Amino acid sequence: MATLNTSTTQPALSFDPIAHLWRATFAAMACQCELLLVVDDEATAHAAATSAIDEVRRIEHKYSRYRPESIVSQINQNAGQSDAIAVDDETAQLLNFADQLFTASDGLFDITSGVLRRAWDFKSHRLPDAHLLAETVALIGWDRVDWNGARIALPTPDMEIDFGGFGKEYAADRAATRLAEMGIANALVNLGGDVRALGNRSAGADFEPWQLGIRHPRLSDATLASIPLANTALATSGDYERFIEIGGQRYCHILNPKTGWPVQHWQSVSVVSPVCIAAGALATIAMLKGETALSFLREEGVAFLAVDAEGRVASSER
Amino acid sequence: MAVIDSSSSAAKKFGSITLAALALPGVCITPANADTPPEAAVVSFKVQGYNDWQPGLDRIKVTAPALYAMAPFAGVWSIETSLVQDSVSGASPRWHSSISSASNMQDRRTAADVKVSRYFDRATVGLRASTSTEDDYRSNAIALEARMSSADNNTTWMIGAGLTRDTINPTNELVVNEKKRVTDVMIGVTQAWTKNDLVQLNLSHVRGRGYFSDPYKLVDKRPRERDQTIALLRWNHFHEASETTFRTSYRYYSDTFGIRAHTLQTEWVKPLGDRFTITPSARYYTQRAANFYFDPIYDPVIGEPFPVGKPKFSSADTRLSSFGAITLGAKLDWRIDSRWSADVKYERYEQRSGWRLGGNGSPGIATFRAQIWQVGVTRTF
Structure with missing residues (x-):
């Protein structure tokens, strides 16, 4: 060996x-x-x-959401701003794939659903606060994201995407x-x-x-x-x-x-x-x-x- | 412990998510050209029919049952064998439009071949031996072929060589034990251009020596040498939105008889639902006549067509004339289940002097039409 x-x-x-x-x-x-x-x-x-x-x-x-310079972080930091972020070809193809997954799953596979982490803490032994959960669910919705195949803008602040899926x-x-x-x-x-x-x-x-x-x-x-x-x-x-x-x-x-x-x-x-x-x-x-x-x-x-x-x-x- | 068979999914049609994933950059190893050893044995039985006719005359009729079997062995080997028997009946080829009767012929051809392939990591070597026997014609051939793929599988090179030996003993004993020897070499390269495009170029050179004449034709005397050069350019394109594969090819042919031919072919492979695939096809062929071809035109004085003067070589075989031809066809494949599949094919061929491209076709030849059909059933083990 x-x-x-x-x-x-x-x-x-x-x-x-x-x-x-x-x-x-x-x-x-x-x-x-x-x-x-x-x-x-x-x-x-x-x-x-x-x-x-x-x-x-x-x-x-x-694609790490923990690194502030990553493309995912840039998109998330820009949430709620009017100007869209231009993405490179590889990212564009992955976002298109995410879009296809969203459609094919009737909205069940949603790359904006990561915000649920704010309500669910799997390290604790508590169920999420109902009010907080409702607030985070309201932030989810790939169909509301402004994505044209080259530029992306998340419509509301606090909304985020991740490629964890x-x-x-x-x-x-x-x-x-x-x-x-x-x-x-x-x-x-x-x-x-x-x-x-x-x-x-x-x-x-x-x-x-x-x-x-x-x-x-x-x-x-x-x-x-x-x-x-x-x-x-x-x-x-x-x-x-x-x-x-x-x-x-x-x-x-x-x-x-x-x-x-x-x-x-x-x-x-x-x-x-x-x-x-x-x-x-x-x-x-x-x-x-x-x-x-x-x-x-x-x-x-x-x-x-x-x-x-x-x-x-x-x-x-x- | 449960075992699920992941290989069975390979034959299935994938849904939109899998197809979308396959299209992602760098996810899929681009169209693998490398041959992999077959995993299952295959046996198929097909019957092919052919008949041709000219206005007012039904000519040749052929029915050919064929059996094919392929089996992998020892992991990296495969053996293929096929057996075909043609029964030919009908009028002997009428080479021009103005003969009123045609003698009848009956012939039977039996052909068999066997091919052994050895698969390596990025290469395949195959050896094929074949034999074919008719009453008046015997042919034996052997061919060796090697394919090699680049490390990224985007490029495949092919090299092949073959030797054919024929013995001709026509029933009219015009010649006895005549021989023909043909050697051929071929090189080719296939390149995956994009994820959806494959381009291939094949070049072959064929060197033939021996008896090329048709013993059953009057004043048919052809050179004892025929060298052929063939270039084939293919382009296969997969169109994702319609899930259709477009196969287009151009073939250039030239030989020392003086024939120059061009073939343009296209076919579309289109799935119909989960179980059916339809493949319509169209082919256009045009050729210039051989140097020693003479037009089969009746002379009001001499009568039967005859070559002018006393040429060294001459033939009035329509296949050596100048003409154009169009073939239209379609094939339907039916995947019955994971083991059984069936197919039917129909093609219609029409040959006219006037369809020759870039020149006048040979005069005096009636339009020649043929149809080809095939039904087959295949079982995978």
């Missing part, structure tokens, strides 16, 4: 002789992240991992593209559970699909299913990431932007799609859709695994 460097900018790289792959671990986007690279030599693995991690950090940096998934896809551009045919990008597979894993002389375990939503060390991934992506949205429990009722961090209240119907939804950003968005929308989630996912033509509030499993395999 060779470890090159463990500083935050350099990948911590190790060779797994059994799986015959290089593993690079790093922390980004408030998550533990991992790259698995099926390559023979360390130099290639190092160069590819560095390039992919650079890309993840670039996206984290560009798909930023990490987007980074996983872009990192995978970087690896492919570096000539890597078989690799796995895992950014805190948002996964994009390139090719397959090596299994002796052959190649087999990557195998991803789906966490059981109620048993943190048990897996519920195994999903083979080859050139596809997987994302899971669950009610177990951040939640508070009051009087036996679980209040999770996936909040309906129309009511401000957490979703109840599903414990978790996992989606397999060609790209991670679609898988992540679809899993979140499915959580928000409740009962109609399965028909929605079937219409989208993706494979899925959903666990309802009673722990029953539904999947795209009938």
Whole structure:
């Protein structure tokens, strides 16, 4: 096992002789992240991992709402002003994608819903103040945002957008593209559970699909299913990431932007799609859709695994 | 432990969100040209029919059942094989408009080929051997082809070479055990221009030596050498709003017989709902006659058409004349379920001297029409 460097900018790289792959671990986007690279030599693995991690950090940096210079912060700081902010092409395409998600989800996926954080504090054991919750819900509404494909203006002060709903998934896809551009045919990008597979894993002389375990939503060390991934992506949205429990009722961090209240119907939804950003968005929308989630996912033509509030499993395999 | 099959989603049609995501910058590895080993075996059975006619005369009728099978093995290999049998019946090709009777012919051709491919990370190598037998014609061929993709998968290079050996024994014994040897080389490059555009250029050179004449035609004497040069330029464009793929191609053909030909083709692949795809197509072909082609015009004195003087080479085969042709067709594909699919195709071909571009077509040839139909069923395992 060779470890090159463990500083935050350099990948911590190790060779797994059994799986015959290089593993690079790093922390980004408030998550533990991992790259698995099926390559023979360390130099290639190092160069590819560095390039992919650079890309993840670039996206984290560009779209962080904590950094005042980020484009997202600039847009939010400008909320309520009459002049619109011009955005670069990449941001424009992501805003267009957000617009498509809003329309396709009948307004359930809304990048202006982050303001609900002001009412919900998942570190405390209190439900939000009803008045404050109503005020924040009133701030939500992508349909009120002035977005013309090149310039954006948020109509009221205190309104804000964030890319938390798909930023990490987007980074996983872009990192995978970087690896492919570096000539890597078989690799796995895992950014805190948002996964994009390139090719397959090596299994002796052959190649087999990557195998991803789906966490059981109620048993943190048990897996519920195994999903083979080859050139596809997987994302899971669950009610177990951040939640508070009051009087036996679980209040999770996936909040309906129309009511401000957490979703109840599903414990978790996992989606397999060609790209991670679609898988992540679809899993979140499915959580928000409740009962109609399965028909929605079937219409989208993706494979899925959903666990309802009673722990029953539904999947795209009938 | 539940297992969900993520690969089955690949065949499905994705919804608007997935399609929107695929269009995001840098999310998708641009149209992968790299061949990947097939994951499932495929068997298909098709029947193709062909018949052609000229005004007042039904000519050739062909029915050809064909079986195709492909199976992956050992992870990085695949083997393909196909078997086709043509039954040809009808009048022998009438090469001009003024013969009143036509002798009948009956022929049967059996052809088989087998191709083995080896898939590497960014390359594929394939070896194909084929054979075809008729009463009077036997052909054996072998071809080797290699494809390689760039690291970013945006560019694919192709190189191929082939050798064909034919033996000709016409029933009229005009010639016995005549031979034809053809070697060909091909190079090509495919470039993903944008996310939705693919451009391809193929160049081939074919060198043929041996018997090229038609033993059943009067005064048909062709050179024993024929070299061909072919350039093919293709452009495939996916139009997102209509989910339609437009395939357009131009082909230039030139040979040492003196024929110069141009083909312009376009087809639109359009999904109809979740299960059907319709592909209308149109093709325009125009060619200049071979140097030794003579017009099959009756002479009031001599009678039957005959070449002027005593030329070294001559032929009145319409296929060597100057003409233009238009083919219109459509194909309907039906994805019945994840295992079964079916297709039907119909094409209508019309060839006229007057449709030649940039010159007069050869005189004295009646309009030639043909239709081609095909029905097929495919099962994936």
